[in-house]
Amino acid sequence: MTRSFLIETRNEGDVRILALKGFLDAHTAPRFEAAIEEELRGGRSRLVMDCSGLDYISSAGLGVFMTFVDEARGAGGDIKLASIQPKVYQIFDVLGFPALFDIQPTVEEAVARFGSAAGEG
Amino acid sequence: MASFERTFCLQVPSSTENLALIREFVSAVGEQAGFDENETLKLALAVDEACTNVIEHAYQNEETHEVTVRVTVDEDAIAFEVIDRGRGFDPTQEPALPVEELIRRRSSGGLGLRLIRTIMDDVQYRIVAGQKNELRMVKKRRPAKSATPEPGAPR
Numbered sequence: 001m002t003r004s005f006l007i008e009t010r011n012e013g014d015v016r017i018l019a020l021k022g023f024l025d026a027h028t029a030p031r032f033e034a035a036i037e038e039e040l041r042g043g044r045s046r047l048v049m050d051c052s053g054l055d056y057i058s059s060a061g062l063g064v065f066m067t068f069v070d071e072a073r074g075a076g077g078d079i080k081l082a083s084i085q086p087k088v089y090q091i092f093d094v095l096g097f098p099a100l101f102d103i104q105p106t107v108e109e110a111v112a113r114f115g116s117a118a119g120e121g
Numbered sequence: 122m123a124s125f126e127r128t129f130c131l132q133v134p135s136s137t138e139n140l141a142l143i144r145e146f147v148s149a150v151g152e153q154a155g156f157d158e159n160e161t162l163k164l165a166l167a168v169d170e171a172c173t174n175v176i177e178h179a180y181q182n183e184e185t186h187e188v189t190v191r192v193t194v195d196e197d198a199i200a201f202e203v204i205d206r207g208r209g210f211d212p213t214q215e216p217a218l219p220v221e222e223l224i225r226r227r228s229s230g231g232l233g234l235r236l237i238r239t240i241m242d243d244v245q246y247r248i249v250a251g252q253k254n255e256l257r258m259v260k261k262r263r264p265a266k267s268a269t270p271e272p273g274a275p276r
Binding site for chain 1: 136137138140141144158159162163166169170173176177220221223232233235236239240
């Protein structure tokens with residue numbers, strides 16, 4: 001059976017990109033939670049989620065963002081979301097997440113937001 | 122008077138591993154009933170949330186039980202019944218908190234209920250003592266040709 005959810009990580013300067021692929025539900029959310037936790041414990045709080053490969057998200061996945069966004073912001077970073085497919089965006093939208101999270105059209109724009117925010121604060 | 126009514130039923134072991142299967146089932150029935158891709162995704166999401174609640178709360182993550190999803194389609198609506206035999210958990214009694222408050226409480230379960238309430242037109246819960254718990258969710262058909270544009274979705 002194919003794995004239904006994958007995370008690929010890479011760096012853009014001091015920003016960590018997590019590319020989410022597949023289906024994020026109550027079954028796969030614990031893996032996502034462990035991945036975010038590992039980044040934060042490793043001192044990486046500037047995180048961008050590349051959602052271009054994310055095909056589905058339920059409250060279990062949304063809950064992971066909720067759980068860690070304050071901690072990331074408290075450490076001087078953020079959890080920003082980028083490149084969300086329209087069908088998935090509607091789920092974020094239904095819950096009002098766009099008002100609470102920094103959601104950008106592309107990964108590049110999300111990374112740039114850290115740059116401008118960090119430039120002499 | 123509905124001139125037709127069709128019923129579809131899926132029963133799976135109470136493991137979150139089967140949520141993907143449940144969503145595929147709901148999507149297939151939703152598509153056949155004439156709901157578009159975005160509507161079908163939301164229907165699958167609402168049923169996923171209801172089944173997740175059953176697995177995590179009614180069955181306390183024990184995988185040895187069964188979750189039943191029954192879908193009834195007629196001319197006016199599509200109705201979903203999520204049935205379990207675990208400890209009764211009535212999500213309709215949970216308060217409808219604003220998302221900011223749910224975030225403060227880190228309540229993803231609360232988010233799931235909010236999604237169900239937002240997506241569905243009617244949500245009811247009933248306990249048949251000693252037999253089953255049943256969450257019934259109804260989505261009415263919209264009048265034809267309402268191709269809703271994406272509200273502010275990023276390109």
